[in-house]
Amino acid sequence: MGKGWTAKNACKYTLYEMAVQCVEADIDFIDRVYRERRGHLPVSLREDFCGSAAAAVEFVRRRPQNSAIGLDLDGDVLEWGNKTHRQPLGKDAARVKLLKKNVMEVTRPPVDVEMGMNFSYFIFKKREELKAYFKTAFRSLKPDGIFFLDAYGGSDAQVPQEEKHKKKGFTYIWEQHSYNPIGSDVENRIHFKFRDGTQLRDAFIYEWRLWSLKEISELLQEVGFKRVDIYWEGWDDDAEEGDGNFQIASDAESCPGWVAYVVAEK
Ligand SMILES: C[S@@+](CC[C@H](N)C(=O)[O-])C[C@H]1O[C@@H](n2cnc3c(N)ncnc32)[C@H](O)[C@@H]1O
Numbered sequence: 551m552g553k554g555w556t557a558k559n560a561c562k563y564t565l566y567e568m569a570v571q572c573v574e575a576d577i578d579f580i581d582r583v584y585r586e587r588r589g590h591l592p593v594s595l596r597e598d599f600c601g602s603a604a605a606a607v608e609f610v611r612r613r614p615q616n617s618a619i620g621l622d623l624d625g626d627v628l629e630w631g632n633k634t635h636r637q638p639l640g641k642d643a644a645r646v647k648l649l650k651k652n653v654m655e656v657t658r659p660p661v662d663v664e665m666g667m668n669f670s671y672f673i674f675k676k677r678e679e680l681k682a683y684f685k686t687a688f689r690s691l692k693p694d695g696i697f698f699l700d701a702y703g704g705s706d707a708q709v710p711q712e713e714k715h716k717k718k719g720f721t722y723i724w725e726q727h728s729y730n731p732i733g734s735d736v737e738n739r740i741h742f743k744f745r746d747g748t749q750l751r752d753a754f755i756y757e758w759r760l761w762s763l764k765e766i767s768e769l770l771q772e773v774g775f776k777r778v779d780i781y782w783e784g785w786d787d788d789a790e791e792g793d794g795n796f797q798i799a800s801d802a803e804s805c806p807g808w809v810a811y812v813v814a815e816k
Pocket residue numbers: 570571598599600601602621622623624627651652653654666667668669670673
């Protein structure tokens with residue numbers, strides 16, 4: 551497929567995964583940091599806002615003792631993830647549970663790692679809502695559990711604009727549709743364009759609050775996480791882009807666009 555994709559026949563979930571996600575890199579990062587902190591690898595994971603649960607399945611694929619749960623409110627994407635990622639695991643599919651649940655629900659048994667990627671928690675626009683979500687994460691983790699999030703920002707994040715990226719068989723368009731400097735509200739949209747000229751407009755629409763790293767860190771500490779670190783990405787001078795190597799930082803240069811990991815330890 552790929553070459554023959556059009557707005558009519560393409561699957562928006564496949565396109566999203568190809569354009570946006572890199573679950574291997576996320577799980578590599580989680581394994582690395584967890585082992586550095588705890589001296590061994592994690593065996594249980596909760597993926598919040600899991601969508602197709604690609605990360606939960608990747609985690610389970612890594613080691614035979616691993617298990618994962620994924621939480622999402624959208625039954626359609628959960629079903630697509632079940633067919634596309636979970637069922638192909640065969641008998642190991644039993645180690646992945648997909649739950650049509652709100653991430654605001656505490657889950658049992660407690661897990662080593664909870665993750666929420668691709669800025670999904672920016673959906674919580676009020677301080678009290680985000681704090682309640684972080685509290686849920688705290689309660690769903692084991693006493694030595696670690697919570698992993700990502701965040702994005704930079705001066706460009708506040709500018710309505712479109713960014714186009716060529717992918718195999720389609721173009722991925724990230725549209726920053728609006729930014730409200732008073733409420734810090736952003737609306738971002740994802741569109742896909744195909745070789746035949748057709749477009750899948752508004753495949754995904756996100757109405758978020760653009761939270762700062764400082765606000766996120768403070769809220770995590772307020773709910774009880776005893777250590778919160780920001781992992782900042784290194785810079786590749788030749789490629790003129792981030793090098794994919796994330797290290798703990800407390801100072802960073804102002805830059806137009808950044809993505810960082812947030813790691814909160816119980
Ligand atoms: C940006 S997508 C994230 C997909 C994928 N996990 C990733 O990292 O790219 C956000 C997902 O969050 C889900 N969602 C939004 N609010 C939720 C909530 N309160 N509880 C559970 N899932 C929620 C949506 O249904 C959607 O699938």
